[in-house]
Amino acid sequence: MELPVKFKEKIQGLLQDEFEAYLDSYSFPEYQGIRINTLKLGKEAWDNICPFEGLEAVSWCKEGYYYQEGDRPGKHPYYHAGLYYMQEPSAMAPGAYIPIEEGDKVLDLCAAPGGKSTQVGARLGQTGLLVSNDISATRAMALMKNIENFGIRNSMITAETSERLATKFKGYFNKILIDAPCSGEGMFRKNENAVKSWETHGIEHCCTLQRIILEDAYTMLKTDGMMLYSTCTFSPEENEGMIEAFLEKHPDCQIIPLTGVGGIKQGRPEWSDSKKDTLSGALRLWPHHLKGEGHFVCLIQKLGEAFDETKRLSIKKRIKDIPILKEFIETNTHLDINTPIIELKNKIYLQTEDAPDLEGLRVIRSGMYLGEVKNKRFDPSQVLALAYPKEMFKNYIDLQIEDANVIKYLKGETLLIEAPKGFNVIGVMGHPLGWVKSQNGTLKNLYATNWRMM
Numbered sequence: 295m296e297l298p299v300k301f302k303e304k305i306q307g308l309l310q311d312e313f314e315a316y317l318d319s320y321s322f323p324e325y326q327g328i329r330i331n332t333l334k335l336g337k338e339a340w341d342n343i344c345p346f347e348g349l350e351a352v353s354w355c356k357e358g359y360y361y362q363e364g365d366r367p368g369k370h371p372y373y374h375a376g377l378y379y380m381q382e383p384s385a386m387a388p389g390a391y392i393p394i395e396e397g398d399k400v401l402d403l404c405a406a407p408g409g410k411s412t413q414v415g416a417r418l419g420q421t422g423l424l425v426s427n428d429i430s431a432t433r434a435m436a437l438m439k440n441i442e443n444f445g446i447r448n449s450m451i452t453a454e455t456s457e458r459l460a461t462k463f464k465g466y467f468n469k470i471l472i473d474a475p476c477s478g479e480g481m482f483r484k485n486e487n488a489v490k491s492w493e494t495h496g497i498e499h500c501c502t503l504q505r506i507i508l509e510d511a512y513t514m515l516k517t518d519g520m521m522l523y524s525t526c527t528f529s530p531e532e533n534e535g536m537i538e539a540f541l542e543k544h545p546d547c548q549i550i551p552l553t554g555v556g557g558i559k560q561g562r563p564e565w566s567d568s569k570k571d572t573l574s575g576a577l578r579l580w581p582h583h584l585k586g587e588g589h590f591v592c593l594i595q596k597l598g599e600a601f602d603e604t605k606r607l608s609i610k611k612r613i614k615d616i617p618i619l620k621e622f623i624e625t626n627t628h629l630d631i632n633t634p635i636i637e638l639k640n641k642i643y644l645q646t647e648d649a650p651d652l653e654g655l656r657v658i659r660s661g662m663y664l665g666e667v668k669n670k671r672f673d674p675s676q677v678l679a680l681a682y683p684k685e686m687f688k689n690y691i692d693l694q695i696e697d698a699n700v701i702k703y704l705k706g707e708t709l710l711i712e713a714p715k716g717f718n719v720i721g722v723m724g725h726p727l728g729w730v731k732s733q734n735g736t737l738k739n740l741y742a743t744n745w746r747m748m
């Protein structure tokens with residue numbers, strides 16, 4: 295790996311006698327992690343079915359593990375069941391350090407492909423609301439799939455600029471995650487393109503974006519709300535310097551100090567202009583101090599007054615108001631038919647009671663997609679099967695992990711299994727995978743085409 299000379303000189307000046315150790319980290323292996331989905335199973339249940347040998351705990355994220363080279367977690371049926379997310383271990387820090395309380399309204403402002411959104415969504419435990427946003431609609435589609443696979447029900451997904459979101463959500467959120475677009479110096483070890491991008495775009499371009507995003511996040515925070523700012527870069531301009539400039543502009547905000555564990559170091563006030571001690575309450579993850587690529591994390595609280603001016607969705611419909619949907623839900627599930635929904639071009643989305651009105655925004659998913667009313671029938675979505683435990687479904691077929699039918703199902707094949715006539719949910723080791731339709735000993739495979747195993 296050839297590091298840009300300018301970068302090397304700068305980091306040497308910053309790290310001084312740590313510089314050699316930092317350079318040595320480029321010969322260390324790439325660290326890969328998985329994070330268990332606590333919406334679907336607890337630690338004990340995971341330990342009972344874990345298919346990977348020698349997982350090692352990530353010290354700053356209690357659901358995180360390093361897996362070994364040769365493991366293929368993305369190819370395992372448990373990945374299709376949404377039991378875990380694959381994530382670089384240092385990237386687990388922002389989602390682990392942001393305080394989340396039951397019922398919080400959380401915004402993940404730069405969310406794709408969904409590492410931190412799935413983490414925070416799991417921590418919300420299906421309470422409150424998670425709005426996940428990314429400026430790129432293409433990346434937001436990948437984000438949507440990850441959120442759906444995780445079974446996060448209380449979520450909305452948008453593809454917007456922070457400026458446009460801020461016009462809708464003034465003073466609305468309790469917590470905001472800003473995993474800012476950055477110069478990506480922490481990605482150099484595993485991705486040569488990150489070096490090219492650093493040389494092309496430069497740090498100043500990223501700083502401009504970060505300043506705008508932080509300002510908009512401030513507008514969207516409630517009084518006492520907290521935002522967690524993170525980057526995967528080392529440059530002080532995008533980290534301590536960015537926070538310092540923000541706090542100068544907003545004296546009603548303060549850093550909530552965080553304490554590093556497992557080799558995580560504190561922020562470096564000496565790398566800022568003001569050298570304010572409070573900046574040491576931020577965290578720095580370095581590849582020469584821990585097993586991870588690198589991150590910066592800082593938690594900020596807004597104390598100033600803010601008023602929630604966000605328009606709420608006027609819920610006019612519930613499941614019971616659409617006869618075909620009501621019949622499907624009552625026949626096949628134990629879902630409450632009073633649950634609020636919205637209907638958009640025959641597609642039905644589950645809503646939370648206090649959902650915000652997203653009109654005028656570029657919306658990727660307005661609530662959890664339940665399915666489609668089509669030619670006087672209801673086609674249930676893949677998401678519906680993944681978003682609830684097996685007990686929610688009246689007909690559930692469970693397969694053992696070694697059963698060849700698991701892979702056949704994930705590949706979209708028809709299965710020869712006796713089951714009650716009509717819709718069934720099929721799953722593996724107690725965890726739903728998707729729908730099948732049973733008739734005369736045959737299961738028609740309804741596993742969504744774009745989710746199939748290759």
Ligand SMILES: C[S@@+](CC[C@H](N)C(=O)[O-])C[C@H]1O[C@@H](n2cnc3c(N)ncnc32)[C@H](O)[C@@H]1O
Binds near residue numbers: 385408411427428455
């Ligand atoms: C570091 S990545 C986010 C990674 C993500 N948080 C995760 O954990 O999977 C930064 C993201 O910011 C998005 N982005 C860039 N500029 C943005 C803006 N002005 N508003 C919102 N998102 C933006 C990029 O498309 C990119 O997906």
